[in-house]
Amino acid sequence: MNTAAMEREIYVNTGGGYKVTVGAGLIDRCGELLRPVLTGDTVMLITDTSVAPLYLKRATSSLTNAGFRVVPYVIPAGETSKNMAVITSLLELFANSGLTRSDAVVSLGGGVVGDTAGFAAGVYMRGVAFVQIPTTLLASVDASVGGKTGVDLSAGKNLAGVFHQPKAVLCDVLCLDTLPSEVFADGVAEVIKTGILSGEELFSHCESRIDKSDNIISIIEKCVIYKAKIVEEDERDSGRRKLLNLGHTVGHAIERLSGYTTSHGYAVARGIAVISRAAAALGQLGATELDRIISALEANSLPTTTEYTATELAAAATSDKKRKGGTLTLVMPRGIGDCVLIDYPVDELEGIFSLGLGGESTSAGTSTGAL
Ligand SMILES: NC(=O)c1ccc[n+]([C@@H]2O[C@H](COP(=O)([O-])OP(=O)(O)OC[C@H]3O[C@@H](n4cnc5c(N)ncnc54)[C@H](O)[C@@H]3O)[C@@H](O)[C@H]2O)c1
Ligand SMILES: [Zn+2]
Known part of the structure; x- marks a missing residue:
């Protein structure tokens, strides 16, 4: 090198x-x-x-x-x-x-x-x-x-x-x-998150296995450039910086439900998969984009399913400190490089997570507005 x-x-x-x-x-x-x-x-x-x-x-x-x-x-x-x-x-x-x-x-x-x-x-x-x-x-x-x-x-x-x-x-x-390879994979989950948020230039690297080879410098650089841009716009986490929570509402819920035995990156990988499936079921994310996100996680040996139910995930998510009043802000992917913040009433979360787990919901999908 x-x-x-x-x-x-x-x-x-x-x-x-x-x-x-x-x-x-x-x-x-x-x-x-x-x-x-x-x-x-x-x-x-x-x-x-x-x-x-x-x-x-x-x-x-x-x-x-x-x-x-x-x-x-x-x-x-x-x-x-x-x-x-x-x-x-x-x-x-x-x-x-x-x-x-x-x-x-x-x-x-x-x-x-x-x-x-x-x-x-x-x-x-x-x-x-x-x-x-x-x-x-x-x-x-x-x-x-x-x-x-x-x-x-x-x-x-x-x-x-x-x-x-x-x-x-x-x-x-x-x-x-x-x-250790699992600790490396924890970081890869955050790289994939940043790839979905920032666009093709980084996400395309995530579609095959990321390893510790030469282009890791360029991958880290791309992640830091994206994070720097977001924190410069919103240093105190009151607006756009919330985008960095893609996959984290479900991810934090999984960490909490597991008594923190599931590591952060593995929980976030599951969270990304659940919220992406939910976004696809709600018609916000196309089937091809969903496949690409799930395949990127799989290509990097990250999990895409969880044993927890939508009821458990929603209960754990609403005790999260990021909850505000009767709504909770979710980061919803609409495509690679296109994610939005949407406020959902807390009582709709279980339905949304249920969609993300492959179930059906009649109550999900009436958002109160994008941030
Ligand atoms: N401040 C922020 O913006 C921010 C963002 C994301 C995560 N976090 C926090 O970061 C923490 C997770 O960080 P992490 O995943 O780096 O975990 P960690 O710091 O626990 O490191 C994971 C394990 O790897 C070991 N380790 C570290 N470097 C090593 C190396 N080079 N070789 C061998 N072993 C090594 C550590 O001793 C530890 O056992 C969480 O507490 C999370 O809340 C903070
Ligand atoms: Zn994280």
């Missing part, structure tokens, strides 16, 4: 603006890449127990060589680390390490480390500089861009958090080589 030639930079114009660099071998260059971006000398380097043995030493040595004082901290791998107790430990560590307002927090890991470290960076001294070095595909194409940070509460996922934009994002695609 001619890595330097393939490196890509995407500028995200939110907050103070920041650059997302996608390339191979960036971890070994993170010190020199971050030196011009960060003003202070101390870096809190947060990672997890799976990533630490693989990449912590290399990131630390690059940062140290660039003149940073590095304080590493390792949290347990997995979603259960996204909690307030871990935030408290991080904040105490920052204070005890003498972190000042001009210093920085760097996350090295997947979405869990990024969301947690980002939240701590966002509230410590009312916000210190934050950098993301995503090591999963999901974090590279989705979680590391856009500034959403947070942790889970017992009442649900991501219920506590802040918007805190990073100063830089470094996606080192060589990290993807050590990802």
Whole structure:
């Protein structure tokens, strides 16, 4: 691979603006890449127990060589680390390490480390500089861009958090080589979601199996460009950014019903399949487009069915924090590159999901208007 030639930079114009660099071998260059971006000398380097043995030493040595004082901290791998107790430990560590307002927090890991470290960076001294070095595909194409940070509460996922934009994002695609295949596939589900939202240029890559080969840099770049465009238009998630929830209403319901044993990407894949079948049954999406979406998921070994009933999915979906009043906004696909936000009365959801599961409904389809 001619890595330097393939490196890509995407500028995200939110907050103070920041650059997302996608390339191979960036971890070994993170010190020199971050030196011009960060003003202070101390870096809190947060990672997890799976990533630490693989990449912590290399990131630390690059940062140290660039003149940073590095304080590493390792949290347990997995979603259960996204909690307030871990935030408290991080904040105490920052204070005890003498972190000042001009210093920085760097996350090295997947979405869990990024969301947690980002939240701590966002509230410590009312916000210190934050950098993301995503090591999963999901974090590279989705979680590391856009500034959403947070942790889970017992009442649900991501219920506590802040918007805190990073100063830089470094996606080192060589990290993807050590990802277990299911974790890689989790990220592919978000790539397919972005392909359906953004259009043929990305979706066509999703119709055959996405692997860790050369064109992964270009695939990540396309996803980041799309997400950057959406978050620039709607930084605080009050309008168009909701499009990024394609497949997520059902996906979150499946995650919740499974007690979070179904991973996010697999749940989203099922959610995309259910809402696409529902859109086709409602006459919003053509049969050919539906086939292409289901085939793309299958080509990437992602699931397209769920064992949960429409009643269970609707009940779980309406306890979602994105519910507003008596309606719930669904992202409905109308074609590749053509999705719309539609507000549905909550009591129509079961009928819509039933259509998505292959059943029949007489009540679904009278939307209250597109956003
Ligand atoms: N902030 C956002 O905008 C946003 C968007 C999407 C998802 N998220 C959040 O992201 C989280 C999911 O992120 P994720 O899928 O990256 O999960 P994750 O961070 O739990 O990573 C998955 C697993 O892979 C391991 N891992 C990470 N990098 C590795 C590597 N290079 N090699 C080997 N193992 C590695 C991790 O230790 C973990 O066990 C969820 O909590 C979700 O809510 C946030
Ligand atoms: Zn997602």
